[in-house]
Amino acid sequence: MKAIVSIARILVGVLFIFSGFIKLNDPVGFSYKLQEYFSEPVLDIPFLIPFALLIAIFIVIFELVLGIMLLIGYAPKFTSWSMLVMIIFFTFLTFYSAYYNKVTDCGCFGDAIPLTPWESFYKDVILLVLILIIFFNQKVINPIFPRTYHKWVVFASFMASFAFCYYVLMHLPLFDFRPYKIGNNIPEKMRLPDGADKAEVTYRWKFKVNGEEKVIENKGAYPQIEGEFIGVETSQSGENAIPPIHDFVIEGEEGDITEDILNAEKVLLIVTxxxxxxxxxxxxxxxxLSEEAEQKGYRVIALTASGEDLQNEIKDRLNLNFNFYQTDETALKTIIRSNPGFLVLRKxxxxxxxxxxxxxxxEL
Incomplete structure (x- = not known):
């Protein structure tokens, strides 16, 4: 039994540390996933949405520190109870998402290892079994070094996690697993490998117009409509492949300018x-930065999912020298974890x- 508990302890501890660190690298992205869970179509607790980032930071730091506590053998009763409560909650959540097809990716490992809802559920079931083994055999969990050092290890882990979280919030994720990372060519990421059949994705845009909900379906372009944006849902036809970038469309008064921007020699994108x-x-x-870029021959545009009224208001109030263009909000959140943020493109x-x-x- 000691051997079984030791194996379970190592597997669970390492997985909690890995999962926590991956999400700690991108707490803003994890907060977007929590907002999805909190929304009306899923758990229907929208009052938590404004606190999603704080909740995300707490969860990921707690998860990572719990993994370290388990490995070093600190406070086994508290650690095993905490892990059991967490895994029961997340097992329920992943089952709910999978069974009712509410959330297509649980966000367990961020963008590093995307999992389907059922894959997430099976992973949590295995974790639940391992944690139950640990929970019912707490007495055989021995510390790996003198207990006097445990509190300092836990304190140092917490402070290091907090410092790392602060850094990525004030800058950007240290490790970028998204298709919009530096060095990637957007047109290439919009294409499928040779021989693959592209799936058709339908977008259902929801707006509140004159107090009533209005739904517009299309293939991805942000609808030009006067009203309050509520949200967007996507559905995929068949099991065919979807390219890594499938929702990058830039719309303006002159229509779709995506190809023009992606073919331009020098572009500064301001993403908000x-x-x-x-x-x-x-x-x-x-x-x-926008004024300097224009002087050096860059094409400068801003991308947003907000309506024209807000665009004109902020442009006039801040005396901005560039135009805003419409892009899907989910795509913009995926591009950069900053509001506003900057991308420099060359062709x-x-x-x-x-x-x-x-x-x-x-550098321009």
Missing amino acids: YNLRSTEKDGYPAVKT GTITQKKHWFDASNI
């Missing part, structure tokens, strides 16, 4: 997915990508 929640402190840097290839806090580090 929501102008209501955008960080106003970042706009002095936005204005300075569709991402050469630089920065948080607004690091605008001065962009």
Whole structure:
């Protein structure tokens, strides 16, 4: 039994540390996933949505530190109880998502290892069995070094996790697993490998217009409609493949300009997915950088999912020298974890990508 508990202890501890670190690398992305769970179509607890980032930070740091506590043998009763409660909750959540097809990716390992809802559920069931073995055999969990050092190890782990979280929030994730990472060519990521059949994806955009909900279906372009944006749902026809980038469309008054932007020699993209929640402190840097880029021959545009009224309001109030264009909010959240943030493109290839806090580090 000691051998079985030791194996379970190592597997669970390492998995908790790995899962926690992957999400800690991108707490904003994990908060988006929590917002999806909190939304009305899933758990229907929208009052938690404004606190999603704080909840995400707490969960990932707690998860990572719990893994370390299990490995070193610190407070086995508290550790095993905490892990059991967490895994029961997440097993229920992944089953609910899989059975009712509510969330297509649980976010357990962020963008590093995407899992289907059923894969997430089976993973949690295996973890539950391992944690139950640990829970009912707490007495055989021995510390790996003197107990006097345990509190310092746990404290140092917490402080290091908090510091790392602060760093990625003020800059960008240290490890980028998304298709929009530096060096990737967007047009290439929009294509499927030779021989693969592309799936048809239908978008259902929801707006509140004059107090009533209106749904518009299309293939991805943000609808030009006067109303409050509520959300968007996607459905896939058949089991065919979807390219890594399948929802990158830039729409303006002149229509779809996606191809023009991706073929341009020098482009500065200012990404601000929501102008209501955008960080106003970042706009002095936005204005300075955009003016410098224009002087050096860059095409400068901003991408947002907000409506024209908000676009014009912020453009006039801050005296901005560039135009806003419409892009899907989910795509913009995927592109960069900053609102606003910057991308530098050369013929569709991402050469630089920065948080607004690091605008001065962009080389034009």
